[in-house]
Amino acid sequence: MIYDYIVIGGGASGLMFASQLKNNKSLLLEGSPSFGTKLLISGGGHCNITHGGSIKDFVDCYGEAGRRIRTCLYKHSNLELIKLLEDNGIATYANEENKIFPVSMRARDILDLLISRAKANGWSLHANAKVKAITEQGETILVHTEDETYEARRVVIATGGITYPKTGSDGSMFEILKSLGIEVTELHSVLAPLTPEGYPYGELAGIAFPDAVVTTGTTKKDRHTFRDALLFTHKDLSGPAILNISRYTPEGTEFSINYIPDVEDPFKELVAAVASSHANYANIVADTFGVPKRFAEIIVSRAQGTRKATASRDGISLKCIVELLTNDRFIVKERGDNGMVTMGGVSLKEISTSTMELKNHPGIYVIGEALDVDGITGGYNLQFAYSSAMAASS
Numbered sequence: 096m097i098y099d100y101i102v103i104g105g106g107a108s109g110l111m112f113a114s115q116l117k118n119n120k121s122l123l124l125e126g127s128p129s130f131g132t133k134l135l136i137s138g139g140g141h142c143n144i145t146h147g148g149s150i151k152d153f154v155d156c157y158g159e160a161g162r163r164i165r166t167c168l169y170k171h172s173n174l175e176l177i178k179l180l181e182d183n184g185i186a187t188y189a190n191e192e193n194k195i196f197p198v199s200m201r202a203r204d205i206l207d208l209l210i211s212r213a214k215a216n217g218w219s220l221h222a223n224a225k226v227k228a229i230t231e232q233g234e235t236i237l238v239h240t241e242d243e244t245y246e247a248r249r250v251v252i253a254t255g256g257i258t259y260p261k262t263g264s265d266g267s268m269f270e271i272l273k274s275l276g277i278e279v280t281e282l283h284s285v286l287a288p289l290t291p292e293g294y295p296y297g298e299l300a301g302i303a304f305p306d307a308v309v310t311t312g313t314t315k316k317d318r319h320t321f322r323d324a325l326l327f328t329h330k331d332l333s334g335p336a337i338l339n340i341s342r343y344t345p346e347g348t349e350f351s352i353n354y355i356p357d358v359e360d361p362f363k364e365l366v367a368a369v370a371s372s373h374a375n376y377a378n379i380v381a382d383t384f385g386v387p388k389r390f391a392e393i394i395v396s397r398a399q400g401t402r403k404a405t406a407s408r409d410g411i412s413l414k415c416i417v418e419l420l421t422n423d424r425f426i427v428k429e430r431g432d433n434g435m436v437t438m439g440g441v442s443l444k445e446i447s448t449s450t451m452e453l454k455n456h457p458g459i460y461v462i463g464e465a466l467d468v469d470g471i472t473g474g475y476n477l478q479f480a481y482s483s484a485m486a487a488s489s
């Protein structure tokens with residue numbers, strides 16, 4: 096039998112594709128024992144499926160790739176995805192940051208919907224069917240697993256990236272694609288925590304700043320800034336502000352943190368507070384800027400350690416304290432390999448971004464995270480899984 100479609104990869108994008116296309120000569124091959132494992136852990140199991148607001152604002156959320164996938168996003172937007180879910184009985188809600196979740200807060204509900212729609216569309220879904228090779232024979236494409244060779248007119252690569260390999264997305268497909276002469280850009284784990292050199296906040300694990308500004312780069316071109324929550328863990332910095340900047344901060348890069356971005360003139364405020372109080376500096380810093388006391392203690396002792404000529408009456412430079420609060424500079428020692436998405440993948444130069452078909456391999460399509468597209472936190476990656484799947488299936 097020659098299948099009309101074979102989808103390789105039963106994650107978010109592969110299942111979205113199968114759930115949209117009616118065809119009873121279609122097969123989906125998933126390498127791991129179960130479908131949608133990464134989808135199930137998305138959003139901490141709650142699945143932040145997309146973001147609210149205008150689709151135009153999405154374009155800036157995928158680094159350099161944003162402009163190139165604009166048409167695909169506009170054509171198959173967040174509103175279309177939300178409507179699809181709502182029309183199929185999955186009510187959604189937007190949290191205070193406009194991130195969209197199912198009201199049930201269960202990623203499982205979304206996975207169940209995709210699987211049941213794919214089956215209703217006539218698809219055969221095979222788990223434990225890891226694809227080892229793809230070959231082309233005229234207009235027919237052969238897909239080889241350990242035990243079988245399947246033939247298809249069209250093949251959709253939906254095998255994801257390299258992060259969280261235990262979910263099945265182990266990057267093995269990239270070698271297969273390279274062997275076909277397809278360009279795969281350098282692969283990195285991003286949306287990852289950052290371990291700075293001389294990390295001073297390990298003992299503050301669990302302390303979070305709801306609104307911090309993280310910046311890297313010095314020129315207009317390489318400067319990137321994210322304003323969001325930031326979290327100290329025992330060994331690294333995490334939270335959305337850090338995860339989002341991580342694609343721009345490989346090992347050795349410098350970045351800085353402003354923990355109090357809303358304070359207009361922190362130096363003036365600190366000088367005034369010190370003049371009117373006999374409390375120790377840590378207490379003054381904590382009270383004046385509303386930061387945790389233990390954090391203020393570390394800031395003050397670091398300021399003491401980096402004493403400058405402008406030292407105040409206690410030998411501690413207020414300027415130095417303010418500098419650490421507003422421009423705490425670090426060098427990245429390690430960018431975690433446990434990032435949530437992969438930067439890099441099949442080069443966008445290889446595909447038509449309106450159909451996701453490979454230009455030099457007609458009949459083979461690439462969708463989702465297998466492409467060189469990665470979004471920031473907030474539902475942008477699952478939105479692209481959907482938009483690209485829709486573009487390929489229409």
Ligand SMILES: Cc1cc2nc3c(=O)[nH]c(=O)nc-3n(C[C@H](O)[C@H](O)[C@H](O)COP(=O)(O)OP(=O)(O)OC[C@H]3O[C@@H](n4cnc5c(N)ncnc54)[C@H](O)[C@@H]3O)c2cc1C
Pocket residue numbers: 103104105106107108109124125126127130131132133134136137138139142143144145224225226227253254255256258259262263264265266267268434435436462463464465473474475476477478480
């Ligand atoms: C912890 C975590 C939380 C996340 N939370 C969110 C979130 O809330 N919102 C959001 O937008 N994004 C989130 N993401 C990112 C999002 O889950 C992914 O971008 C998305 O799942 C990518 O979909 P995909 O179908 O392209 O790849 P995947 O979901 O990775 O699916 C790829 C599938 O292909 C299979 N496969 C791989 N190689 C082969 C092969 N050779 N043969 C057969 N099958 C193969 C894999 O087993 C896997 O099932 C999160 C990611 C992680 C790790």
